[in-house]
Amino acid sequence: MEYRNKKVLVIGLARSGMAAIRVLHKLGAKICLSERKKPSDEEEEQLKQMGVTIYDQDMSVFEKEYDLVIKNPGVPPVSPIVKRLNERHIPIITEIELAFDVCKPQHYIAITGTNGKTTTTTLVYELLHKAFGDKALVGGNIGTPLCELALQYDLLNNEGYYISLEISNHQLVDIDRFRPQIAVIINLTPDHLETMGSLEAYYKSKTEVYRNMKDDDTFIVNADDQTLKQYLEKYPLHCKTATISLDQTDTDSFIQDGYMYVNGEKVLPLEKIHLVGKHNRQNIIIAVTIAKLLDISNEDICDVIDHFKGVEHRIEYVRTLNGVNYYNDSKGTNTDATITALDSFEKGVILLVGGYEKGLDMSEMRKHMGCVKQVIGFGASGKRIANDLCEDPIVVEDLVQAVSEAYKIAESGDIVLLSPTTSSFDQYSGYEERGRHFKSIVNAL
Numbered sequence: 001m002e003y004r005n006k007k008v009l010v011i012g013l014a015r016s017g018m019a020a021i022r023v024l025h026k027l028g029a030k031i032c033l034s035e036r037k038k039p040s041d042e043e044e045e046q047l048k049q050m051g052v053t054i055y056d057q058d059m060s061v062f063e064k065e066y067d068l069v070i071k072n073p074g075v076p077p078v079s080p081i082v083k084r085l086n087e088r089h090i091p092i093i094t095e096i097e098l099a100f101d102v103c104k105p106q107h108y109i110a111i112t113g114t115n116g117k118t119t120t121t122t123l124v125y126e127l128l129h130k131a132f133g134d135k136a137l138v139g140g141n142i143g144t145p146l147c148e149l150a151l152q153y154d155l156l157n158n159e160g161y162y163i164s165l166e167i168s169n170h171q172l173v174d175i176d177r178f179r180p181q182i183a184v185i186i187n188l189t190p191d192h193l194e195t196m197g198s199l200e201a202y203y204k205s206k207t208e209v210y211r212n213m214k215d216d217d218t219f220i221v222n223a224d225d226q227t228l229k230q231y232l233e234k235y236p237l238h239c240k241t242a243t244i245s246l247d248q249t250d251t252d253s254f255i256q257d258g259y260m261y262v263n264g265e266k267v268l269p270l271e272k273i274h275l276v277g278k279h280n281r282q283n284i285i286i287a288v289t290i291a292k293l294l295d296i297s298n299e300d301i302c303d304v305i306d307h308f309k310g311v312e313h314r315i316e317y318v319r320t321l322n323g324v325n326y327y328n329d330s331k332g333t334n335t336d337a338t339i340t341a342l343d344s345f346e347k348g349v350i351l352l353v354g355g356y357e358k359g360l361d362m363s364e365m366r367k368h369m370g371c372v373k374q375v376i377g378f379g380a381s382g383k384r385i386a387n388d389l390c391e392d393p394i395v396v397e398d399l400v401q402a403v404s405e406a407y408k409i410a411e412s413g414d415i416v417l418l419s420p421t422t423s424s425f426d427q428y429s430g431y432e433e434r435g436r437h438f439k440s441i442v443n444a445l
Contacts, residue, residue, distance in 0.1 A: 001068070003024060003027035003029045003102070005030060006029050007032070007065065007066050007068075008031055008032070008066065008067060008069070008070060009033075009034060009064075009066045009068070009069045009070070010024070010031060010032070010033050010034070010069075011034045011075050011081065012035060012071065012072025013043065013072070014074065016072055016095040016145040017035075017070075017072050017095070018046070019095060019146075019147035019148040020070050020098055020145070021047070022050070022148075022151055023098060025050040026151070027102065031053070032052065032055060033052050033053070033054050034055045034062075035057070036056060059080065059081075062081055062084045062088075063084075067091075068093065069085055069090055070092075071093070071174060072095075073094060073095075073141070073168055073171050074170070077170070077173050078197040091176075092174045093174050093175070093176060094170075094172075094173070094175065095171075096140065096178060097175045097178050098147060099145075099147045100146070100177065100179075101176075101177060102150065102156055103150050103155040103159075104156065104157060105160070106155060106163050107161065107162045108165055108179070108180040108182075109128075109164050109165060109290055110167050110182070110184075111164070111165065111186070112166075112167045112168070112172065112184070112185055112186070112206055112209050113184070113185045113186030113188065114188055114190075114334065114336055114337075115189065115334070115336055115340060116186040116279060116282065116283045117141065117167075117168075118142055118166060118311050118331065119283045119310060119311050119314055120286055120287055121138060121142050121164050121165070122142070123283065123305075123308055124138075124290050124291075125137075127291045127300070127301065127304050128164055128296075130296070130300045130304050135160065135161050135162055136161070136163075136164070137161050138164045138165075139165060140165040140167050140171070141167055146163075149163065162294070167209060169206055172205050172206065172209055173205050175208055175211070175212075177212060179212040179217070180209065180210075180213065180217065181216075182219075182290055182293055182294075183210050183219050183220070184290075185207070185210075185228055186283070186286060187225050187282075188227040188231065189227070190202075190335070190360065191333075191336070191360075203231050204231070207231055210237055210238075210239065211235075213237070213239040215238075215239060215240070216239075217239040218293055219239050219241050220241070220242050220243075220286055220290065221241050221243045221244070222244055222245075223251050224246055224248070242293065244282075244289055246282055246285065252289070253285050254285075255270070255281070262289055262292045263292070265298075267292065268284075268288055268298070268301055269302070272302050274306075274309065275308070275315075276344045276345075277340060277341070278340075278343060278344075279340040279344075312432075313328055313329070313331040313435035314331045314332075315341050315419075316435070319442060323413055324410040324413075324414050324416060325415050325416070326442045327416070327417045327418070327419075328418055328442075329417060329418055330418055330424070330431045330434045330435030332418075332419035332420060332421060333355075333420065333422060334358075335360050335421050337419070337421075338351075338365060338419040339365055339368045341417060342365075342371055342419070345417070346371055347371050347373070348411075348413055348414040348415055349415045350373060350374045350406045350409065350410055350415065350417065351375050351389075352378065352403070352416070352417065352418045352438075353375060353378075353382065353386060353389065353422075354377045354379035354382025354383075354386070354402075354421075355378075355382075355421075355422045355423055355424045355427070356379070356380060356423040356425040356426045357381040357426070358423060360421065362421075366388075372389075372390070373414070374393075374394065374409060375389050375390045376394045376396065376402045376405050376406055377402075378395075378398055379420075379426050379427055381422055382396070383395045385422070399418075399427075399438060399441065400441055403442060416442075418434075418438045420434070
């Protein structure tokens, strides 16, 4: 698309909105911003310098004429704003699509799924950096918007970078031409019902990651995920596949006799893996498969895995105090993520749950509570979730009180695990703030 002099509305500022605005300004677009919160003084000055017209989010804003809308991932697809723009047939894309449209050709590795995205994306980046040095980048939902990378590394004029890209379903809903060279849906489990409107809409949005992939591209299929299998049948692939499994050995990548194999080749001794949990083996086998697709050497793969310690907020070890281990799993914002965390331990878990009420069903999670000795609920949904999980929970108001109660009852050999099962927006700006607060509380004990 030619952007010069086109009237473009950006909905939602934050980091991705500002990055999109900077790209649009560089391309000569006429930019409007719709933001419900007042920008900071610094942001307002930057927007003024770029000639951006700032609106609130009154519905009258969305009755104006625009050539294109770029929607922040935080704006739900089911919102009245989006519904009205769709009724008016005004094209809506995300910042990811904008960057893809204006950048020179790059090697995009797109990683999505309900859980494991950040760990896998980070590990893939470490492998890329080992092999390709400064030509390796990481971004997307993991923190740095693709538009920001485009400006920082002048991807509008430079090509051939290897970009490990975490993509959420909200970033996939409005793609048009985005086409990764390699993509994976790690898994599919219930989440984001409050913003997507239905489970079908959520799962369907994930399949958008491979919609534009062609014969020369490769989609990595997790053969252990039955829900994913159903959706691959429902929305067929049109590219090559590479299959992975932790439970079978008839796939392209598998585990046998203490090794990870890819296409029959011993690639990685399992002793090189230092992260706990089956889910991390799944993340690693995906990353190793991606590395082999890009001809990264076994020596480099083994070295990176051996030194990889995981990511912040995902079953992150915090400290040991009086024989009690404390783990921060603040990124556990749905039941499947918390199930994954629970399955990493055998016994003695004091589980801290609660936060924003997403209405998620706890029935499946109850089947995985065998390692839990006590549940402590906190925050807006703490009481509901805790009562749904066990008969005699402890319920408090906030995370400070939750850690205090856990400290009182924990015995040597126990595990205090913050894995809330839900988002943090009742008391925090995001799971990162919640996780760092948890760590500061624990380290102050």
